[in-house]
């Protein structure tokens with residue numbers, strides 16, 4: 001975390017003002033947006049998760065760090081979107097039922113938009129029927145689901161089943177991700193694709209749609 005040590009520390013402490021100032025400093029210094037996100041913000045959030053697991057911090061502190069990261073992302077979002085403008089395809093994305101984690105999902109959303117996809121974001125705690133209803137409405141090429149809790153992962157196959165029942169499963173590609181999700185799990189639940197992070201989500205989305 002060397003280059004972004006001060007930023008990382010501000011995020012882990014939940015010091016919004018300091019973290020936003022450090023993000024701006026990094027942008028002004030010409031650091032790459034991706035590096036700021038990966039080596040500054042995400043590394044810090046991993047540290048936060050680790051401290052939470054060990055019982056050093058609790059939900060309020062975790063929430064404060066999440067809010068801090070979100071405020072930093074507001075500065076980075078326009079830079080991520082600068083890249084491309086043409087529509088590569090339509091993506092419908094949401095965090096599955098019961099799950100309120102949205103930072104990773106938002107990052108995937110932003111990267112997809114930055115890469116030229118048109119993204120419809122359903123937000124968090126999205127039940128299978130809402131995915132289905134919106135998919136019928138916007139006719140996406142890809143339905144993307146995020147889950148951060150092992151207890152909410154089963155909502156992914158439930159959503160796939162709901163798409164099947166509605167007769168639209170074969171009209172969309174299903175992509176899944178989130179910290180506890182794996183490629184093996186994607187295979188098990190017959191999703192079309194898994195990606196470990198927002199960058200590879202874009203690469204995989206392009207592969208799925210046959211775009212280079």
Ligand code: B12
Pocket residue numbers: 042045046047048049050052053059060062063065066098099100101102103104105107108144145146147148149150151175176177178179180194195196197198199201
């Ligand atoms: C911030 C946070 C919270 C915040 C969320 C705020 C928000 N607006 O999102 C709050 C405080 C609300 C929270 C609550 C809880 N949390 Co929490 N939380 C975290 C924490 C620290 C960081 C998550 C994060 O934002 N990471 C940064 C982002 C950028 O990474 P990411 O989400 O993994 O996303 C990347 C990839 O996974 C991938 N990706 C993500 N989504 C998708 C989707 C697609 C389609 C693709 C392709 C890729 C992809 O790309 C992203 C970018 O590269 C994690 C620890 C961790 N390191 O993951 C725990 C963690 C996820 N939480 C955990 C727990 C237990 C909880 C609570 C149950 C705590 C409690 N007792 O109340 C509640 C559950 C609330 C609920 N119903 O959802 C556990 C989950 C354990 C498990 N495996 O089930 C973790 C792992 C902490 C821990 N080590 O114990 N949490």
